[in-house]
Amino acid sequence: MAELVKEMKQSITPKRGAKPIVEYKDVYKSFGEVEVLKGLNLDIFPGEKVALIGPSGSGKTTIIRMLMTLEQPTSGEIIVDGTDLWHMKKNGKTIPANEKHLREVRGDIGMVFQHFNLFPHMTILENCMTAPIQVKKESKETARERSVEMLEKVGLGDKLDNYPSQLSGGQKQRVAMARALVMRPKIMLFDEVTSALDPELVGEVLEVIRDIAEEGEMAMVLVTHEMDFALEIADRVIFLDDGVIAEQGSASEVLEESDNERLQQFLYRFRS
Amino acid sequence: MNINWKWDMFFDAFPFILKGIGVTIGLTFACFLFALVFGFVWVILRRIKFKPINWLVTWTMEFIRSTPPLIQLFFIYYAWPMIPGIGVTLSSITCAILGLGIHFSTYIGEVYRSGIDSVDKGQWEASVALNYSTRQTWLKIILPQAIPPTIPMLGNYLIIMFKEVPLASTIGVVGILALAETYGAEHYRNLEAYTIVALIFLVLSYPSAILINKLERKMNRRFDKNAVMQESKGAVI
Numbered sequence: 001m002a003e004l005v006k007e008m009k010q011s012i013t014p015k016r017g018a019k020p021i022v023e024y025k026d027v028y029k030s031f032g033e034v035e036v037l038k039g040l041n042l043d044i045f046p047g048e049k050v051a052l053i054g055p056s057g058s059g060k061t062t063i064i065r066m067l068m069t070l071e072q073p074t075s076g077e078i079i080v081d082g083t084d085l086w087h088m089k090k091n092g093k094t095i096p097a098n099e100k101h102l103r104e105v106r107g108d109i110g111m112v113f114q115h116f117n118l119f120p121h122m123t124i125l126e127n128c129m130t131a132p133i134q135v136k137k138e139s140k141e142t143a144r145e146r147s148v149e150m151l152e153k154v155g156l157g158d159k160l161d162n163y164p165s166q167l168s169g170g171q172k173q174r175v176a177m178a179r180a181l182v183m184r185p186k187i188m189l190f191d192e193v194t195s196a197l198d199p200e201l202v203g204e205v206l207e208v209i210r211d212i213a214e215e216g217e218m219a220m221v222l223v224t225h226e227m228d229f230a231l232e233i234a235d236r237v238i239f240l241d242d243g244v245i246a247e248q249g250s251a252s253e254v255l256e257e258s259d260n261e262r263l264q265q266f267l268y269r270f271r272s
Numbered sequence: 273m274n275i276n277w278k279w280d281m282f283f284d285a286f287p288f289i290l291k292g293i294g295v296t297i298g299l300t301f302a303c304f305l306f307a308l309v310f311g312f313v314w315v316i317l318r319r320i321k322f323k324p325i326n327w328l329v330t331w332t333m334e335f336i337r338s339t340p341p342l343i344q345l346f347f348i349y350y351a352w353p354m355i356p357g358i359g360v361t362l363s364s365i366t367c368a369i370l371g372l373g374i375h376f377s378t379y380i381g382e383v384y385r386s387g388i389d390s391v392d393k394g395q396w397e398a399s400v401a402l403n404y405s406t407r408q409t410w411l412k413i414i415l416p417q418a419i420p421p422t423i424p425m426l427g428n429y430l431i432i433m434f435k436e437v438p439l440a441s442t443i444g445v446v447g448i449l450a451l452a453e454t455y456g457a458e459h460y461r462n463l464e465a466y467t468i469v470a471l472i473f474l475v476l477s478y479p480s481a482i483l484i485n486k487l488e489r490k491m492n493r494r495f496d497k498n499a500v501m502q503e504s505k506g507a508v509i
Binding site: 069070099103109113115116117118119120131134135183 | 392394395397400401404405406408412413416417
């Protein structure tokens with residue numbers, strides 16, 4: 001059995017040979033007294049699709065929020081494309097990162113949220129256009145062109161001038177994805193993006209994620225409770241339990257070959 | 273006992289007193305503008321996390337709000353010039369703008385803060401995810417959502433301020449109240465003179481209050497998502 005587990009651990013890097021685009025090195029995170037992550041070590045490779053699964057409170061969301069700089073690790077390092085995200089060098093000393101440093105490093109990361117977080121005072125086209133113009137200093141024409149293209153891709157080309165409040169949850173989430181994609185991230189983070197949707201709207205959102213995944217260039221990290229979907233599109237499934245990676249491997253490995261009892265219990269609940 | 277009311281005196285006093293309306297309204301708007309700008313200063317100061325400064329700012333605001341504006345006016349006009357080193361003698365109109373402006377800026381700062389707090393936390397997070405700078409987040413995302421809903425509240429403060437402005441007559445600003453005092457004293461016609469002042473305030477405040485009420489209802493409609501939905505359905509289909 002130990003043999004098998006070892007083999008599994010080795011087969012977890014589908015894009016072996018490439019340099020990881022994200023490295024978590026011994027990352028700890030506490031909220032007050034509660035320790036959510038207890039020494040996370042994780043490499044994510046360019047183009048890799050990673051699904052984070054696990055019971056609530058296991059730290060899945062915290063992992064991606066720290067990468068998006070929404071949460072600061074208590075200790076440890078997160079390396080993005082070779083650069084330490086949360087620390088910077090000044091006069092040879094390592095000091096906590098300032099906003100400028102964070103902005104430089106997180107520029108290649110995009111995120112889609114559970115509650116969409118669209119800007120309610122802007123039309124959906126403006127929602128997509130403003131960041132390329134403001135942040136990436138693109139021309140208005142280019143930003144508009146690419147935003148329209150992206151909104152058409154997610155099936156909302158006919159809603160450009162609508163406000164978010166005029167859309168259904170599924171449509172809002174598709175706008176949110178278009179908005180993130182227009183920034184051309186190398187890493188996309190999905191934080192339970194279907195959890196706030198009515199069941200009949202989940203499908204249209206998953207469809208878009210599937211399309212994005214098939215294009216392949218972007219690394220994607222999905223925190224999700226859509227187990228079947230996660231297993232379908234993920235190169236690697238990571239099961240988190242009690243603040244550590246309890247199991248990881250390809251979908252079939254995690255599903256069929258793991259003898260982790262907690263994982264079996266967790267999966268059993270989704271299948272019954 | 274008959275009321276000693278003389279219409280001819282009333283009509284004689286009216287144009288005399290009305291000459292002060294420019295000063296009264298002008299002072300109102302000057303104070304309001306000052307308070308609108310200075311309100312932001314309070315918001316910024318209150319966001320400083322450094323404990324002693326935070327404490328100092330909170331208590332300064334509390335102090336200003338808990339003392340009557342009349343005393344603040346007297347202090348700035350009569351007492352401040354007597355403090356060695358920092359004391360400056362200012363014209364009565366400057367004192368009025370400073371005193372009333374600062375007093376009301378503490379309220380207006382709170383209005384801003386309530387508007388800012390009402391913006392969903394997710395808006396900040398989305399701004400980070402799109403890599404906005406803090407400054408861009410404030411200017412493009414947070415304030416455009418935080419300020420419009422506070423406009424009716426700000427309007428209410430404008431009216432309240434308008435009614436506090438006569439306090440400035442105590443330090444020698446010649447608005448309608450000061451002119452009424454003069455007229456009343458010269459002609460022994462206090463009844464007519466002060467009635468005129470009250471009427472002018474009524475005629476200006478009441479319609480403004482109605483206007484702001486309407487504005488508030490309109491704003492509430494605008495920010496009620498369902499209403500927006502329905503309106504748009506009507507428009508699109």
